[in-house]
Amino acid sequence: MADYVFFLKNVLMVSLAMNMGLIWKISYDDEDNITTSIQQKLHFHPLYFNRQNERQHDDDEAYVTKRTQMLASLESVVINLDHGDPTMYETFWKQKGEETTVVTSSWQHISYFSDIKNVCWFLEPGLVSAITRLHKVVGNAVTEGRHIVVGTGSSQLYQAALYALSPPNTSTPMNVVSAAPYYSSYPLMTDYLKSGLHKWAGDAYTFNKEEPYIELVTSPNNPDGFTRQDVVKGDKGILIHDLAYYWPQYTPILSPADYDIMLFTVSKSTGHAGTRIGWALVKDREIAKKMTTFIEINTIGVSKDSQIRAAKILEAVSDSCNQKEAESFFDYSYKLMAERWKKIKAAVNKTQLFSLPNFPQETCSFSGRTFGQLPAFAWLKCEEVDDCESFLRRHKILTRGGKHFGASTKYVRISMLSRESEFNLLTERLPAIIS
Amino acid sequence: MADYVFFLKNVLMVSLAMNMGLIWKISYDDEDNITTSIQQKLHFHPLYFNRQNERQHDDDEAYVTKRTQMLASLESVVINLDHGDPTMYETFWKQKGEETTVVTSSWQHISYFSDIKNVCWFLEPGLVSAITRLHKVVGNAVTEGRHIVVGTGSSQLYQAALYALSPPNTSTPMNVVSAAPYYSSYPLMTDYLKSGLHKWAGDAYTFNKEEPYIELVTSPNNPDGFTRQDVVKGDKGILIHDLAYYWPQYTPILSPADYDIMLFTVSKSTGHAGTRIGWALVKDREIAKKMTTFIEINTIGVSKDSQIRAAKILEAVSDSCNQKEAESFFDYSYKLMAERWKKIKAAVNKTQLFSLPNFPQETCSFSGRTFGQLPAFAWLKCEEVDDCESFLRRHKILTRGGKHFGASTKYVRISMLSRESEFNLLTERLPAIIS
Structure with a gap:
């Protein structure tokens, strides 16, 4: 059976x-x-691909x-691992029952306002508690003396931070840089409105202007998974730390991050991308206020329903870390990532065509485990082909090519967060590629 | 008792x-x-004011x-009717039971994607049905042959429409105009990022450049409640219709609106501002795609939780219109608005200091009632004072002054959508003001 x-x-x-x-x-x-x-x-x-098709085709016999x-037709199937839709944790959440279920009556949360005493007046108090508690449980970020700003995902918070950090009355836009390979959406998010406040200035390694700048530090990095520090050596810089992946299923937690502006999101921490909730931990009150102002103008706040849900889920994650009888969320997700990385490394090692980064082993202060990075994306190098994205596309594997990240086209980024079926097809197909 | x-x-x-x-x-x-x-x-x-205080102070005896x-202390109490937080329908929704309650399990809606067959790939199919049905029930907008784009409130959709309608490669930004008095946030939303794509060009009545332009038509208008048409007589214009208040509690519905781009929001239609859901009905597929692209870059979609909830609430409104045994949402909200307008007119008529607009009576195709506008805001004129906002502030009534709407400071906008307690304080205080 x-x-x-x-x-x-x-x-x-x-x-x-x-x-x-x-x-x-x-x-x-x-x-x-x-x-x-x-x-x-x-x-x-x-x-x-559309999950609705999954539901339509539920007649096993017909299959x-x-x-x-x-x-x-197996060989002609297209695998799409281009974007990082974090559906891999769905199975964990399906095991959870009422404790993570949210019930909302139609009269609740109808006002624009959540807590006018807070700098971020549309931030639900329950979410503040859940965020603060989870960072304390995991030990991955300092929350003391910080203002929390909630956003419609961390993309909105990134734009809010740019708005807050760019002087409003200068003649030239603020330079925004990040070390290549950088997250492919940063240039677009910085420039799509042709803002006079800020402009994308490219790879932080090559930035040498005597001008003010904002440097984005993504750690662990998207796309390649490495731990990062700021790289520009100027004295006119302001840092934004994107810590979306600084969670113990992706990287050993070494100490609580303690930076001026830190961005997080439920999309990558718990896998709830559809909920569109991110948060920023912000040291300076004026910056937090200006970020709040951006979100006021942009979307008049952040959906309360999603904040309430995110709070419930973050609390459930913290709870799971304190229970001994059941597997914690981070144990589950760590094991899943470790297994997937083992499989993809084995697949890549069966051929000379590809290589993957090597990461140093470190001890995680949260789990006590010693391990190397287990990134949310595989930063795959084609050893013999110049355009790795096109090469893989010909083999029906959709990835995001290195050029989008300010890097060589010999590299591609492959999502490691898909559902099991897609991931398995990938690890079967990679070693089968001859040229 | x-x-x-x-x-x-x-x-x-x-x-x-x-x-x-x-x-x-x-x-x-x-x-x-x-x-x-x-x-x-x-x-x-x-x-x-913070609703939390309401919960803290529940000891009646102490009061x-x-x-x-x-x-x-009554006379020293500040009434804040500056913004339009639509809390007045809370009582209606409190009467509703399970039919409007949303239950969400933690494994649901975890993907970024809702329906990739749709131009707006993050739009929940259930929300499409609910929006289409409600417009058909009310008869206030044509949905046939339209693409629906969902936004984090209609503010985001306004910005998405500007992005979609502004040519990407011109040397000068697109002019954006609206007839004064116009919604006070339009200039700010248009200019806050100093975009090279578009710029606020002021009152549509005075726009006479031989350049392309976007004209915003808000009908019924915020702040004054009048029915509107476009006013610029140029031939290079593109129109955006903001129909946030084109619902039968505010205005007689005369015919289904049939414009190229129409914006709506649950904030004003059902009073769920905290849910942050707006929708655009867009005739042109390419415009709908570009609006979707804006929301992709801005917030990578719209919270699913809020879309699911909005769908449930809009369905409940449609259901209520088909039930004979219970009062429909629009009957309830119409009666509430009519009562408040009767009260505020009576209050204003007790003094020579103020005046309110007069609206023509028309017959609503939805309800069959004949009535004049019942706007969400009172556009109050101070007959004897030049700075009406400061004058009322001295009497502890916070309003938004005419200058924010491109109009005379003799006018203020007062929210008619507050909870009962605030509204009653207003109607008691206005006639008591001597000078």
């Missing part, structure tokens, strides 16, 4: 991947000219009868 | 208003220099013993 279920799962996986490929093709053919450039940078809209055709 | 409860409610009301005043004072004294200008334009952060002091 177990074998039969396993077989069905595999057939379902193939069918899903086929749907994904077909939808990708339909969407791709339909792509418009006007927005192609930005869509390609974002990598969002046309390149994803069994069609298995011959489906298995024959 | 009923009298006693009524007395307690009144004392509580006074206490709340006192809290509001005290908090306002503390916040106001603490106001910073850097952001004062923008905060004053936004009128959000420091000028609101009764202190009633003498409190009643003595």
Whole structure:
């Protein structure tokens, strides 16, 4: 029976991947000219498979009868690991019951306001407690003496920080830099409105202007997973620390981060990307106020429903770390990441075509485990091909090429956070590629 | 007993208003220099009373013993009717039970994606149905042949529309105009990032450049409640219709609006401002795609939790219109608005100091009722005073002055959507003002 279920799962996986490929093709053919450039940078809209198809095709028998055709189509299936949709933790959350369920009556949370005593007046008090508690439990960031600013995801907070840090009345826009390879959305988010406040100034390693600048430090880094420090040696810099991946399933926690502006998000910490909640820990009150002002103008606050839900989920994560009878969220997610990295390394080692970064082993102060980074993305290098993204695309693996990150086209970024079916297809296909 | 409860409610009301005043004072004294200008334009952060105080002070007896002091303080209480926090429908929603309650498990809605077949890939299918159905039930907008784009409130959609309509590669930013008095946040939302794409060009009545422009048509208008058409007579214009108040509690519905870009929001239609959900009905597919791209870059989509909740609430509103045994949402809200307008007109008529606009009577195709506008804001004119906002502030009534709307300082905008206690204080205080 177990074998039969396993077989069905595999057939379902193939069918899903086929749907994904077909939808990708339909969407791709339909792509418009006007927005192609930005869509390609974002990598969002046309390149994803629809979970609705999963629900439509729930007749197992029908699949069994069609298995011959489906298995024959396996090689033509497109795997989309271009973006980092964090669906891999869904299984953990499915095990959780009422303690993580949110019930909202229609009369609740109807006001724009959450707590006018707070600098960030649209921040729900319950979320403040949950964030503060979780950082204390994990030991990954200092919250004492910080103002919390909530955002519609950390992307909004990044833009809020740029707004807060850029002088309003200068003749030239503020330079914004980050060491390559940098997160591919930073240049776009900085420049899409052609703001007179700030402009993307590229790779921090090559920035040598005698002008004020903002340096983004992403640690662990997206796309390559390395621990980072600031690299510009000027004295006119302001730092923003993007710590979206500074959680114990991705990296050994070494000490509580203690920077001026630190960005976090539930998208990568707990896997709730659809909830669109990020938070900033901000030392300076005036900066926190200006970030709040940005969000006031941009979206008049942040959805209360999602704040309430995020609070419940963060509390559940903290609770899970204190329970001995059940596996904690970070134990579960660490083991899943470790297993996936083991599999992808094994797949890559079967061929001479690719390589992956090596990370030093360090001891995590949270878990006590000693391990190297387990990044949310694999920063894969093609050893023999110049355009790795196109090369993999010809083999039906969609990734994001190095050029989007200010790096060589020999590199691609591959999401490690997909559902199991897609990840398994990847690790089967990589070693099967000959050239 | 009923009298006693009524007395307690009144004392509580006074206490709340006192809290509001005290908090306002503390916040106001603490106001910073850097952001004062923008905060004053936004009128959000420091000028609101905190509902938490309502919960803290639930010991009725304590209030009764202190009633003498409190009643003595009545005249010094600050009423804040500056912003349009739509809390007045809370009572209606409190009557609703399970049918409007949303239950969300922690594993649901975890992906960034909702429906990749849709131009707006982060739009929940349930919200599409709910929006389409409600517009059909009310008859206030054409949805056939339209793309729906969801936003984190209609503010984000306004900015998305500007982004979509402004050519990306011109040397001068696109002119954005609206007939005065216009919504006070339009200039700020257009210019806060000093965008090279668009710039605020002021009152549409005075715009006479031979250049392309975007004209915002808000109908019914914020702040004055009048029905509007576009006013610029140029041939290079593109229109955005902000129809946030085109609902049958505020205005007679005359026909389904049939414009290229129409903006709506749950904030004003159902009173769920904390949910931050707006929607645009967009005729042109390319414009809808570019608006979607803006929201991708700005916030990587819109919170699913709030979309699910908004869908449930909009469905409940449609359901209520089809039930004969219970009062529909629009019957309830129309009666409430009609009652408040009767009260404020009576209050204003007791003095020669103020006046209010007069609206023509028309027949609503939805309700069959014949009535004049019942705007969400009272556009009050001081007949004898030049600075009406300061004048009323001296009488402890916080309003938004005409200059913020591109109009005379003899006018102020007063929210009609507050909770009952604040509104009642207003109608008691206005006729008591002598000079």
